[in-house]
Amino acid sequence: MSTFLLEIVTPERTVYAEQVNMVSVKGVQGELGILPNHIPLVTPLKIAPITVKKQGSKDEVLAVNGGFMEVRKDKVVILAESAELPGQIDIDRARAAKERAEKRLADAKQDNVDFKRAEASLQRAMNRIGVSGK
Structure with a gap:
């Protein structure tokens, strides 16, 4: 092949x-x-x-x-x-980033929250957690 x-x-x-x-x-x-x-x-x-x-x-x-x-x-x-790579991912850091992003999105009704940035941060954290398999 x-x-x-x-x-x-x-x-x-x-x-x-x-x-x-x-x-x-x-x-x-x-x-x-x-x-x-x-x-x-x-x-x-x-x-x-x-x-x-x-x-x-x-x-x-x-x-x-x-x-x-x-x-x-x-x-x-x-x-x-x-x-x-999966072995390079700091799972604790990714989970903390996920929690921060979810909190920002929950507080998105406030004008000082950048919704797109918080959403991208959540996507990156979820991607890392999914790839790490943990």
Whole structure:
């Protein structure tokens, strides 16, 4: 089975760079499954987990918090605001962030709460908690 290079890059570092068989992501227009030799494409990504499939190994799931994906013939690059492997996620910090965001959203009737920012914070926390599997 053929493969392609998947690179997941954040402003701080390269989080992932390996040969894979498939990657599944959630773009703003819906879910996408990318296989080798996919047509070239650039799309914005949602705050959501991505799934990486490699032959002979268990699927890998990463928490990707927005960004863009560029698909080339033999390479896929995901430029993310942040991305974490399950082992890199601080679950206690993610749960605390979730609680703070939920409290802000509950208090959203007050004018000093930035609803979109609180909602994005909640999505990021839920994404991390879901990927960590804890």
